[in-house]
Structures are given as structure tokens and as C-alpha cells.
Amino acid sequence: MSDSLFLDPFRVPSTGGAQDPSFVSPPQDPADATETVPGEVVDSAASSGMVDRSVGVATPLDLVDAVAALLEDIHLWWPRELKATDRDGHVSFAEGQILEEGSDEGLHRWSAVHQASDSALELDWFGWEPAESTAGQGAVPASSRATRVHLSWQAGESGGAELRARASEPGRWVEEWTALLGSFARFTGGRVLLATEGPDVAPEGEVRT
Numbered sequence: 001m002s003d004s005l006f007l008d009p010f011r012v013p014s015t016g017g018a019q020d021p022s023f024v025s026p027p028q029d030p031a032d033a034t035e036t037v038p039g040e041v042v043d044s045a046a047s048s049g050m051v052d053r054s055v056g057v058a059t060p061l062d063l064v065d066a067v068a069a070l071l072e073d074i075h076l077w078w079p080r081e082l083k084a085t086d087r088d089g090h091v092s093f094a095e096g097q098i099l100e101e102g103s104d105e106g107l108h109r110w111s112a113v114h115q116a117s118d119s120a121l122e123l124d125w126f127g128w129e130p131a132e133s134t135a136g137q138g139a140v141p142a143s144s145r146a147t148r149v150h151l152s153w154q155a156g157e158s159g160g161a162e163l164r165a166r167a168s169e170p171g172r173w174v175e176e177w178t179a180l181l182g183s184f185a186r187f188t189g190g191r192v193l194l195a196t197e198g199p200d201v202a203p204e205g206e207v208r209t
Contacts, residue, residue, distance in 0.1 A: 053174055056164035057181040058156055059190030066161035067153055069188055074098070077187035082179050084108035084128050098123075112146075120152040125173050147173045160190070 059066050069077070075091050083089040085102025091110070092099060098110040114122040124146035153163045163184075165177040178192070185192050 052168050053170065054164050054166035055174065055178050055181055056162055056193035057185045057188075057190050058160060058162050058193060059185065059188040060160045061188050061190075062159075063153065063155045063161040066163065066188065070153070070163060070184065073187070077184050079179055079183040082128065082176065082183075084110070111149075114148065119154065120150060123149045123151055125149040125167075125176075127172055127176050147171050149173055149177070162193075164193070 059069075061069060071093060074093065078091040080087045083091075083100060083102075085100050085106050085108050086104070089100045089102045089108070092101075096113040098112075100108040100110060102108070109126055110128075111123045111125045114124050116122070125148070126146050147167055147169045150166045151163070152166070153161055156162050163181070165173075165181065167173060182192050184190070
């Protein structure tokens with residue numbers, strides 16, 4: 001994986017043409033973040049500063065490879081049971097969003113990037129809303145509500161890497177990210193860390209996959 005992708009995982013590669021004016025590149029320094037994604041965010045405060053719910057995964061891959069697997073190989077590990085279009089839907093990162101394209105070319109928007117750094121992504125997570133999928137319409141559904149999810153990664157204390165999804169708002173995102181990280185753990189030969197509650201509560205245990 002290139003260094004530029006690691007530092008800016010949602011950078012759109014230059015094609016020599018004009019960039020899509022609707023796409024705003026996420027700032028690298030969270031302190032400089034001024035752009036937001038349209039939509040009603042349930043908790044607009046940065047979740048990393050007021051976390052009370054989290055779910056994580058420990059993987060034997062080194063940090064660079066773990067982030068590459070998370071971002072670049074998302075279509076390989078995304079669980080089929082968590083598809084909003086159909087079981088053959090293709091999930092990918094595209095222009096600062098996590099999009100799923102169904103076999104009938106319908107699109108579903110799972111998430112949009114609020115801001116990014118070299119060790120974390122702040123996501124406006126819309127989640128699985130099958131009623132708003134756009135099968136056959138060729139457009140991303142408009143989502144009115146989102147949960148700010150803080151996705152971070154770091155090197156593990158005894159090798160490998162750890163990734164964690166956190167937010168201060170309860171909701172369906174906990175179940176969805178538990179399923180996602182469980183599938184990612186199986187893909188990378190890792191293990192899921194049990195969800196925690198409370199800003200300073202350590203994981204109570206692990207679930208091996």
C-alpha cells in the first residue's frame with residue numbers, strides 16, 4: 001500500500017481531468033476540519049472525545065497491511081448478510097463514501113467521511129436502511145440521520161494491529177460494526193474485542209473467531 005493512501009485513505013487518484021466539484025477532500029489535521037457532510041448527525045461532537053461505546057478487532061497483520069486490508073479489500077471481507085442491495089452487492093470506498101452497488105446497478109450509501117487523519121476516520125454512519133436503497137434508480141439514497149463513528153487503528157502492544165469503532169450515541173451501528181469487524185477478523189485471522197461501555201472502561205474479554 002502506498003504511503004499516500006495510508007496518510008489519506010480517501011484521496012481520489014488524479015486522472016488528469018477536473019475533479020468532481022461535489023467531492024470535498026477530508027482535511028488531514030482534525031483541528032482544521034471545517035467541512036461537513038449534509039445530513040442530520042445525531043451527535044455532531046467528535047466521538048473520539050466522548051466515547052461510551054466501542055467494538056474492536058485485533059489482527060496479526062502489521063499496521064500498514066491491516067489498514068490496506070480494511071480500506072482497499074473491503075469488498076472481499078464485507079459480510080454478505082450485511083448487504084443492503086442484494087447478496088452480490090459490491091462495497092467500495094468512492095469519493096469519501098462507503099458505497100454498495102447492487103447487481104441491478106442500484107446504490108446504497110453506508111457512510112460518508114467527515115474528516116480523516118493518518119490514524120483515524122470520522123464517519124457519518126447511515127448504516128443499513130434497505131427501504132432507502134435505490135435498486136434500478138442509479139442514485140445514492142438521501143439519508144436524514146447519521147451517527148458519528150470514530151474508526152481508529154494503532155499497532156498492537158504485542159505485534160499486529162488493533163482497530164476500533166467508537167461512538168457516543170447508542171443505535172444500530174453497534175450491531176453493524178460488530179458484524180463488520182467480526183468478518184474482518186475472520187478475513188485477517190484476527191479476533192474480535194468485546195464491545196465496551198463507559199469512556200474509560202477496558203474490554204472485558206475477547207471473542208475468538
